[in-house]
Amino acid sequence: MSDKKKLLVVIDPGHTGNTYNAGAVKGYYESKAVYDLSLYEKAALEKRGIDVILTRERNQDPGLYERGQMAVKKGHGYANVVFESNHSNAFNGKAYGVTIIRSAHLPSSEKLANRMIDAIVKVMKPSTGITYNRGVTTKTQSNGADWYGVIRGAVSGEVSQKQAQNGPVHYDYIVEHGFHDNQKECQFLSKQENLKAIAEAKAAVIADYFGISDKGQSGNQGSQGGQHEQGTDTDSPVQNKKTPYLVRIRTDTLNIRKLPTVHSAAVGFTGKGTFTITEEATGVVNASGDKSRWGRLRSGKGWICLDYAEKVA
Structure with missing residues (x-):
């Protein structure tokens, strides 16, 4: 049996600080909300014995490619590495729903992405009445590399499926938790208890997907729940x-x-x-x-x- 640990989740709270990207509801800022969400998600995952790294502190602002590279640098020694960059979306004030952008070179990651979206929608829709699964998508440059620097960093800028799969990161996402310029979804995302509920739902899906019980990573991997302390x-x-x-x-x-x-x-x-x-x-x-x-x-x-x-x- 491999002596690798089962799972590392690297969470990237999008942007920086507390006042970037104001929403439709007074007092909402994407940068603060997704940082708070990321802290809640980290705690929910660690409660299940899963190793977690955040790419930044609240007021730090590493480069986009650098954020993705943190998952590469820290991912060796793990059987699975999930990189997710947390955001809320904006368009025209009328759009709504949850979507995930994945690396074009990691198609096998789509199943987990859809399960994560469904879990977020299940938390949000009873209150918003409108939130739905907008799907999993990709975007690439003319040379085939992933469009977004934060995604590109997690697969080291590779432009082919084979090259990307040789790296430690096999789940590489930008997660858009609804639209902050939509009044109903922004209202939901403005409340801390709702961010906690989303975080708990995502953590439960990730743990279940990788077969990790509430007792944590078992077998040769060992329980990692107390490692960070x-x-x-x-x-x-x-x-x-x-x-x-x-x-x-x-x-x-x-x-x-x-x-x-x-x-x-x-x-x-x-x-x-x-x-x-x-x-x-x-x-x-x-x-x-x-x-x-x-x-x-x-x-x-x-x-x-x-x-x-x-x-x-």
Whole structure:
């Protein structure tokens, strides 16, 4: 039996920040909604023992191709890798429904894509009354490469089915969760409890598709449910006690994590302001495995990445 782990899901929250692409409902922004959705989906998948990576923190903005490449770089050692870029759609204010764009070179991924769409529609339609499965589609350039950089990155820009299938990513998607310029669908997507419901439905479909029970990845793969809390050989934080000092947060929202690593669960957010740091650690700050300084908050709630803070003299 292969010693590869069964499944890695790499989730790309589309765009960056909290105020990109306003919707039909006041206060809705695609960038914030899909980031929140991605956090909920990550938690729902990890609850099932599935390994998950996010391509960015809330205010990070890696390149589109780079986001897809994170799945390639991290996917070796897994029997299956799913890359999905989360978005909401826009057209003319009247269009509605859920669609998935997949890599043109991974046709076998269409079945899972349709199951994901059906699960999202099942959550949304009772409230919106209009949401439906718009289907799975592809788009390519004149040379045959996938059109969208984020999809192209996950198959390393390959232009043939055979070449693409030689890579670790066999499920490569952009997921459009309804239209944010449609009043009814945007209203639904504006509520956190609805984003949680979509995330749970997607996680259940993915786990079922790959035969993963609620007990997690079993057999030689081993249960991965606690991996991110315990760290790995390349993600073991080095902690150093420090005399308490003040930092000023420069971003609107900064994740507070249980442990000093981007792979640990988010337990809340800070706003802009001044906070006291009582301890420092060196830990992973992005999906590429780069490390930087983290600081423990005096409140005891958790750790923040100090790349987004400045020390107050």
